[in-house]
Amino acid sequence: MLPAQPNQSLIEGIRCLQALSLSEKPLRSIEVSRLLKVESTKAHRLLKTLAHLGLVHQGGNRKFQVGPGLPVLVAQSLYSAPLWRSMVDPLQDLQRQIPSCKVEVGMCWEGVVSCFYCSEPGMPASWAMGRVDMQMATRSAIGLALLSCCSQEKVEETFIGRPIPGFSRGLPSLVKELRTIRSQGYALIPDGQSGERFSLAVPQEDKLYALALSGDLSKEDIPELVQLLQHTLELLYSAHNN
Amino acid sequence: MLPAQPNQSLIEGIRCLQALSLSEKPLRSIEVSRLLKVESTKAHRLLKTLAHLGLVHQGGNRKFQVGPGLPVLVAQSLYSAPLWRSMVDPLQDLQRQIPSCKVEVGMCWEGVVSCFYCSEPGMPASWAMGRVDMQMATRSAIGLALLSCCSQEKVEETFIGRPIPGFSRGLPSLVKELRTIRSQGYALIPDGQSGERFSLAVPQEDKLYALALSGDLSKEDIPELVQLLQHTLELLYSAHNN
DNA sequence: ATATTTAAAGCTATAAAAGCAATAAATGCT
DNA sequence: AGCATTTATTGCTTTTATAGCTTTAAATAT
Structure with missing residues (x-):
């Protein structure tokens, strides 16, 4: 690299x-x-x-x-290329299939996740793309899914010497969790206080972004949902890599 | 510089x-x-x-x-600082005063505008902040307002040798328009096809961003609206500079 | 008004890029 | 599939740009 x-x-x-x-x-x-x-x-x-x-x-x-340079660079990369706009359709399709869930796509850098697509139930399509929200990677399914793709050294380098949000027992517990996520291919974490809501994220092949679903997910549906997410990711990937 | x-x-x-x-x-x-x-x-x-x-x-x-670095840097600068979050309240106030208009705040770089705040009538507050949309500066009131703050040389440097969206007669007509905008302190342009809708933008003192109102604006209300925008800008400025 | 802190420029040693040449790896072509 | 061409990548040497010291100027605080 x-x-x-x-x-x-x-x-x-x-x-x-x-x-x-x-x-x-x-x-x-x-x-x-x-x-x-x-x-x-x-x-x-x-x-x-x-x-x-x-x-x-x-x-x-x-x-x-x-x-101004930074937001403009981001906006340009999201809009001037068919690259990202072509992601909207597959994501809207996904949203229609799971209407009660929030759908998000985000990237992770230096322990921070930024979602550039975020559609909540009932949100018009044009509002979903072109967002920049921020979350700590270790508290977000997207972040954990993407971190699980990094080498252990990279993860240690990122988090050494500072508290890790959501992992009060420190680096080893994070590393262990990431290993699990890597082996199963998805990250599943509780979302919010209530025990009903979960966030489920799957990383894209290139490890550039991850796709997440949040809402009322029941354990037995997980394998099916993971498949659905993986399928959508394939559509996204081919949409912007042809 | x-x-x-x-x-x-x-x-x-x-x-x-x-x-x-x-x-x-x-x-x-x-x-x-x-x-x-x-x-x-x-x-x-x-x-x-x-x-x-x-x-x-x-x-x-x-x-x-x-x-991933770019969107995260933008998200961090919007969220980790009270700086930008503190802008939400004054902007929501403005939205309440002019409920039928769209309210936008954007920055301009290299002839391109990116709005990081965009509230349409009826849009929840949490969706308005943390956006990155993109428009050509010369087709946007925000862009024109901010370009009018640049030196003529800077403007020429930016646009020389390429077509200028919205100014088919070239650089001189843009420069003339910018002079007008600079002298009156605001940019007013038609918004969309219908002759009823306008976009009105006022640059912030520091020239970092501009605030715009779009919708059904009537000529006689302009001075009052400009005052309202300027007042809101002062609130924004003091909100993040104290 | 004065003192202190910060910003900005000049200057020279040095370290870090530039760019050439060589090799390796892909990609495309037949 | 095998060959040719293009692209990626590294090594090495020259040159040039940056580091960092010193100085001056400008703000800011007292």
Whole structure:
């Protein structure tokens, strides 16, 4: 994955972006430099470069925050390509087959899941695509399904040294859970407080995203639902890879 | 804006991302290198670095496409900060005052607008935030309002050499329109085919985003609506800058 | 108004990309 | 299926861009 000659500057630049996106408020360049433990001139120049590109916005008070470039890049990738739009039809079909469930498609990065498709029962199709919600990966079926596709090292690297939401007993219990998920090919977790609701997610072949169903699922239906999800994923994959 | 020592690698890396986000389908590294007119080893190494970071995804066929990092970064910046969530209340208030109109907040980058808030009449609050839709800036009131805040050079740089959606007579007519918008402080354009519907947008002080109202607007109400939008923008600004 | 902190630029050593050449791996073609 | 062409990937050397120190300027706080 990592090339023989990775571009260090690019890596550091993205770290700046990441820091800004996680921050509660806009940051001064020196604050970023301290957060990332890099020399202040360097952070400053990276941030200014990102600001020039428009990925970062520098407000009147000179503080930096995430800028217009990021949402536009995401929107472009979702809309300008037939790639993603072609996913809507198969997903709406799925929604019709299981009308009482929520249908979601999401990606996982650095322990965080973002769903770009989310249709709740009764929601018009045009509202379902083009969303960006956020959940902690370890509390989401989509996140667990995708994490189960990562190597154990990658998972450890991601979660080491910080509390793992939903796994208060730490990394080993997460790793164990992921092993189970990997072997069965799907993640099933309770959804919300009530014992009736569950979330069921299956990862896509490429491991880029996962598809989830949430609602009143009964244990005996699981194998059938997993099959349905896998079938839908195949449709999605061929829809945007031909 | 541009620092004395901009980081060239970072700029090139982002150009790769941009190329992928605009592409109809996943690209081979050599295709990216040809699109951007850079040496192929360089493009390859940048893409591999981005793939390692997770901003780009390399599928089984080795082709590159936008990866999970981007949507997660956007979602994080929208949700993990009180910054953006604090915008919901003022916007819902606005929606209540003008119940028949659509309310949108969007950013503009490289001639493209992405709205991250979009509430249509009757839409629940929780569905309005966390959207990423896409429109061409020159066809959108939000885009025109934000472009009017850019220098003429910046605008020319963005649109030179390509057709400008909605301005078939070219750059000069866009520049003229932007001058008008800048002087009056708002953009007003017809919305859809019917002559009844309009879109009205006002840029935020920092020029980071603009707020728009779309629907059945009558000419004589414009000044009042502009005031209302400006007032809401002040609330938004203070909501996330204190 | 003054002191302190942060931002930004200049400059040089150095480390990191660029780009060529070589090899390996895919892909396409017959 | 086997050969030819294209693409991906690495190694190596040169060159160039970045790191980071120092200095100056601009904000911000006191």
